[in-house]
Amino acid sequence: MAENPFFAPSDLPYELPPFADIREEHYLPAFERGMAEQLAEVDAIASGTEPPTFANTIAALERSGRILDRTATVFFSIAASNSTDGIMEIEKEVSPQLTRHSDAIRLNRALWARIKQVSTEDAEESWLLEKYRDDFVRAGADLSEPEQDRLRALNEELSTLSTAFSQSLLKASTESALVVTDPKELDGLDEAKIESLRKDDGTYVLPLLNFTAQPGLAQLTDRDVRRRLYELSVGRAPGNFGVAAKMAGLRAERAALLGFPSHAAYTVANQTAKTVEAVEEMLGQLVGPAVRNAKKEAEALAEQAGFAIEPWDWPYYSEKVRQARYDFDGSAMRPYFELNRVYRDGVFFAATKLYGVTFAERSDLGGYHPDVTVFEVLDGDGSRLGLFVLDPYARATKRGGAWMNNLVDQSFLFGLRPVVMNNLNVTKPASGPTLLTYEEVNTAFHEFGHALHGLFSQVRFPRVSGTSVPRDFVEYPSQVNEMWVTWPEVLANYAKHHETGEPMPAELVEKLKAAEKFNQGFKTVEYLAATLLDWSWHKLAAGESVADPEAFEAGALEAAQIAFPLVRPRYRTNYFAHIYAGGYSAGYYSYIWSEVLDAESVEWFKENGGLTRANGDHFRGELLSRGGSIDPLTAFRNFRGREAGIGPLLARRGLS
Numbered sequence: 001m002a003e004n005p006f007f008a009p010s011d012l013p014y015e016l017p018p019f020a021d022i023r024e025e026h027y028l029p030a031f032e033r034g035m036a037e038q039l040a041e042v043d044a045i046a047s048g049t050e051p052p053t054f055a056n057t058i059a060a061l062e063r064s065g066r067i068l069d070r071t072a073t074v075f076f077s078i079a080a081s082n083s084t085d086g087i088m089e090i091e092k093e094v095s096p097q098l099t100r101h102s103d104a105i106r107l108n109r110a111l112w113a114r115i116k117q118v119s120t121e122d123a124e125e126s127w128l129l130e131k132y133r134d135d136f137v138r139a140g141a142d143l144s145e146p147e148q149d150r151l152r153a154l155n156e157e158l159s160t161l162s163t164a165f166s167q168s169l170l171k172a173s174t175e176s177a178l179v180v181t182d183p184k185e186l187d188g189l190d191e192a193k194i195e196s197l198r199k200d201d202g203t204y205v206l207p208l209l210n211f212t213a214q215p216g217l218a219q220l221t222d223r224d225v226r227r228r229l230y231e232l233s234v235g236r237a238p239g240n241f242g243v244a245a246k247m248a249g250l251r252a253e254r255a256a257l258l259g260f261p262s263h264a265a266y267t268v269a270n271q272t273a274k275t276v277e278a279v280e281e282m283l284g285q286l287v288g289p290a291v292r293n294a295k296k297e298a299e300a301l302a303e304q305a306g307f308a309i310e311p312w313d314w315p316y317y318s319e320k321v322r323q324a325r326y327d328f329d330g331s332a333m334r335p336y337f338e339l340n341r342v343y344r345d346g347v348f349f350a351a352t353k354l355y356g357v358t359f360a361e362r363s364d365l366g367g368y369h370p371d372v373t374v375f376e377v378l379d380g381d382g383s384r385l386g387l388f389v390l391d392p393y394a395r396a397t398k399r400g401g402a403w404m405n406n407l408v409d410q411s412f413l414f415g416l417r418p419v420v421m422n423n424l425n426v427t428k429p430a431s432g433p434t435l436l437t438y439e440e441v442n443t444a445f446h447e448f449g450h451a452l453h454g455l456f457s458q459v460r461f462p463r464v465s466g467t468s469v470p471r472d473f474v475e476y477p478s479q480v481n482e483m484w485v486t487w488p489e490v491l492a493n494y495a496k497h498h499e500t501g502e503p504m505p506a507e508l509v510e511k512l513k514a515a516e517k518f519n520q521g522f523k524t525v526e527y528l529a530a531t532l533l534d535w536s537w538h539k540l541a542a543g544e545s546v547a548d549p550e551a552f553e554a555g556a557l558e559a560a561q562i563a564f565p566l567v568r569p570r571y572r573t574n575y576f577a578h579i580y581a582g583g584y585s586a587g588y589y590s591y592i593w594s595e596v597l598d599a600e601s602v603e604w605f606k607e608n609g610g611l612t613r614a615n616g617d618h619f620r621g622e623l624l625s626r627g628g629s630i631d632p633l634t635a636f637r638n639f640r641g642r643e644a645g646i647g648p649l650l651a652r653r654g655l656s
């Protein structure tokens, strides 16, 4: 049997993982050897006889665990994008082991004693040293032995529950899918879409996407089918309610052990928000106006429908109002949004204009699935920058949503250039070109904003590479990149009819912009309701247990004054993967928190002439290239020239 491909660095360009050689049976031995190797390295650091220095302690820790890092990076990328029963089994087995492993390092007393003695004059080193100290304290390094034992048990149980939550959810997207036998029931969806849903047994299966308001609700003309789809969506994976309540309780207990009144307080302490009060003050300014806007919209929808609408009618009639009031039909845009053109002549084009980078497809380099494409990214002077890997299509083995992840972290320490990837969940047509919706185009630009943050990283240490910034900051650069979707020069370059090559009519763009203002109330309320739900679960104090999670959810929304039966949270508790299976617990507020910086930055670009190389270079130099190597709000100030204010955000959301 050939050597396990994880045991040595990849010899492909940019150390792209050798996907063609990786088989499922490689993961467990690689995890095992990776953890053992890192523990031995850490023991050597902790038991060193030389006085502790930055080089022999912090930099040495940064150098440790290479096999584990390579293995985990590939494994979790595959577990998200191309999971199988075998991968799910491995994940179940390995998740608690990884938690134990990370605790074994962070709760190593000899190591912690040495870290506390390190000092350095260098600014980048000193920032990293502080990060390490904070990581260790937050992981329980200062607790007593019995407290650490309890902490280890809590972490392990949380990791097992989180895996269970995410796996039930992945199963629910197809197990709770809408199934019809008569295609007439799918009236409203376009024919290619209907065809793509047909199964061998003659049924049609519409899988659930991960949020409450399924896109089909905007098109399905049969009201009862809409109701069924909606009820399947909000009721999926019901066992997850109990898992979520359990997790919230364990997180509260862990926060108390670490000296915080709640998991929310613990979580925000190392974010740019820093305190629970700061987050609540901001959310407080948004709730009232958002609910008022949504109620106004509801009246317009009821008028359009001619009856009192239900939540499953909202997207359908909001589409109708947009057509009637703004003469705008969202589906009229799709022929102008062909996937390849959107990337090559839109997403990449904007990046070339701003940053001088160019993209070349590398068909000699492959991914883990035939639909994955690899691009080499060259800098303005022709030098090699990194790889961009794109996996655009939905499949049963991929989790919902869209995201960016790194396959190789940039760092000068290892002399590595970044390999970053974007995942989308676009339905692959049975044949012909892939035409995107406007929302999908927006998502493509958004995720590519994260990719640029990873690609432009110019830092010494992997711990602070690229997007390794606080969660309530990380969405900011990606949100800024959305501004180019409708930027005239960019749009004119990519939005061309897939058959005729005709540019998108200017009036369609104008109508889109006008129509976008409608439904902002809905979007803000569904987002804020999810945020406040996350917040309520994670403000529980230790010992407060929740016997009836659905009642808790309803009560939390009521108490936060965001309860509005026609607009449910974007995610209910049972499918809120961000907070129970992702890294966003007590952190869903981050999107709107980052949007303050985003709105300020968009204003800056507009004030300074928009899509220019000079503007791009300024943003890249002060912000994108810094990764997490300096204080994020300092980086923002260096870019913007002042502190951020909430004004531009309120104006944008129609809340001022």
Ligand SMILES: [Zn+2]
Binding pocket: 446, 447, 450, 475, 478
């Ligand atoms: Zn994002």
